[in-house]
Amino acid sequence: MKLILTQQVSGLGEPGDVIEVKDGYGRNYLVPRGFAIQWTRGAEKQIESIKKARAAREIATLEQAQEVAGRLKSLKVTLRTRAGDSGRLFGSVTAADIAGAVQGAGGPDLDKRRIEVGNPIKTIGSHRVSVRLHPEVSATIDLNVLAS
Incomplete structure (x- = not known):
């Protein structure tokens, strides 16, 4: 299952990262808790806004x-x-x-x-x-x- 992370998840990645996980883990844990959204072509456009928001909050160096x-x-x-x-x-x-x-x-x-x-x-x-x-x-x- 291909997902886009909306929050940081230990061991998986940062917000805006596109990840591949097992179907059950994504469907039963990540998506219901709001940690990720389903990857689609429309959602692909949201990656840039997620990464911009993360860069504004993040300590750079x-x-x-x-x-x-x-x-x-x-x-x-x-x-x-x-x-x-x-x-x-x-x-x-x-x-x-x-x-x-x-x-x-x-x-x-x-x-x-x-x-x-x-x-x-x-x-x-x-x-x-x-x-x-x-x-x-x-x-x-x-x-x-x-x-x-």
């Missing part, structure tokens, strides 16, 4: 990614959210919440899809979150979650 990683390393990120008396959060911290907290702390504007939260953050305290800035560069953010 390795040096630029290392500079952003250095800025993130020195940044103190605090996120205030609702929590119960026992220290458990009402819900969990999302990648969008983290991106907003980084920008609020004076950091760069991060794409929420690049933020990797290993285990869901459901308690107050200090947590480590990784960010894929470039295929060769990833940075860690020290996130301090406080009750509001």
Whole structure:
């Protein structure tokens, strides 16, 4: 099955890439979740717009990614959210919440899809979150979650 990726999928590629996968994987996983669209001649025209949008968001060079990683390393990120008396959060911290907290702390504007939260953050305290800035560069953010 021939598909066009609309989001980054680990092990397959970046948005705008044309990939060939098994029929069941594409039909049952990639397409229903919005990670890919069916390849057609009409959809082929969408590849350019997907790639332009990706280029506008993406950190272009390795040096630029290392500079952003250095800025993130020195940044103190605090996120205030609702929590119960026992220290458990009402819900969990999302990648969008983290991106907003980084920008609020004076950091760069991060794409929420690049933020990797290993285990869901459901308690107050200090947590480590990784960010894929470039295929060769990833940075860690020290996130301090406080009750509001």
